[in-house]
Amino acid sequence: MSLEVTSLGYLVITAEDVAAWRTFAESVLGMQVGQSPDGSDDGSLYLRVDERSWRVAVQPGADGGLTAIGLEVSSREAFENLRKRLSNSGIEIEDEPRLAERRGVLDVFRTHDPSGHPVEFYYGGKSDREPFVSPRGARFVTGPQGLGHAVLFVDEYERVRDFYVGTLGFQVRDVLVMGEPCSFTSPNPRHHTVAFVSIPGVPPMLQHFMLEVDDLDTVGRALDRVQDNDVPLSLSLGRHTNDRMLSFYCESPSGVKVEYGWGGRLVGGDHNTGYYDAASVWGHRPPPGTSMMDGLGTD
Template sequence: MSTVTELGYVGIEASDLAAWERFGVDLLGMQVGSRSNEALTLRMDDAVHRWIVVEGDADDLAFTGFGCATQSDLDAIAARLRAAGNTVTEGDAQLCAARQVQRIVVTSDPLGNRVELYVGLAVADTPFASGRLVSDFVTGAGGAGHQVLIERGMDRQVLLDWYGLLGFKVTDVIDQELAPGIVASVTFLHCNGRHHTVALANMPFPKRMHHFMVEATEISDVGLAYDRCMDAKQPFEMTLGMHPNDRMFSFYVRTPSGFNVEFGWGGLVIDESSWQVQHLDRLSSWGHRPPNLVADLLQA
């Protein structure tokens, strides 16, 4: 069956492009791809962009781009979506030029999140060069990273069925009881060897996306980025910790638009042919504590 192969880029509508440039370049170690009064693109590797930040008031997820290996794969996925009753629109030359892809079609998931399916994301004219990283970002066959979408009360099976049309499969499920009668539930989906590319979360959060994860190839870059964010007084969502399912060592920092970036290292690469779905009862093996709790403990 034809499937998407990667999460190639993510689009954000942001009210402060200058803050996003500082956040992405100075704190996380990305590189500016292009810059104008209306948009900013950020690079993580030799692709022309991985983040597309457009000026606007929403301060939230604007679109997600999933790559397809061939034109026939894109046609097959678009046909499945249409057969299931979804509106799928062929992108014009202007949109292809804006996203710097050979071809693109546009649809929406059941939550109303704009999804762009493309072939042929362009390679930049110059090699990626970070002014902050001592290593590189993990991209390649695993794509740009992963995103965690907020379900907002929707029936999860509806979402699983829809993302299944793109070729996503369940990796595992975590249900953690945070307090009596209050459960945070997340289902993790993969489309390549990266443990998960999309996750669906049933938890209170005001944005469409809880976080987007970026991964470094060396553990020291996690600590260095952690220190840069702390020194810059960038708000944290969670301190250093590790997840039990993808084994990512990471922290969560708040973006200028109010959702989070998880900056990590050591994420699990799975064998899709033999992977067995797991059910776990905790979101973190250790750490990932709220920063105010850590501050209180340290002060005490």
């Protein structure tokens, strides 16, 4: 099956203190503040990491909220094909007036995954005429690998897997079993684009998203800034077993965790599904006095 979805294109999250998110994004992560795609001002923050006009938007709202997982589709033909396929398989399609203008894309429709996470499919994400300039000198790894990855807590593990793998055609790269199984999936060579796990008692939410930079020293400098700015460190520097990402996790002002890493491996189409019982070969330790599950946001 040819895939319509090519990458994670954008994320829209909500935060009570958008100004604090702006400071965090610029000063710690090295993201650049961009413009609202349609020129309107609803108090949202638009953040750039590459030539696109934005990749992460932070809207005023409840802390920890997820407004959209934006999945990029390759072309108008693929977009129409996907829309038809989803509709035929009984998935409800939502059209929001002016959503394409608000997102700065050629066309978009919305749906929800089986755990209720809002998913937007779009094609034609707008590029900015102004070059991306990180205020902290970071260069982010995007392009065909997209923005990065998102890890979701879900409450319908089998149905969510059917959606991302069965319906959208993402490849399962591996399954990490630490209590409950976590599936790591992707439509492109980035090891994982969407991963999901169901933990009893934990409601569906965006657990973390990952930004990858092209230089290990950029990760180290960001880690210094996390400490200098008293940003809570969720998991210390470490290297993951499955994607080999060398990263740390910190807590954003809205509570969602951000993984900041370097050196993620690329995976080809001939990959065999892997199986791990540990997330990291070293590091990724929670702060003293807390557990790994606290660090992952399940507290």
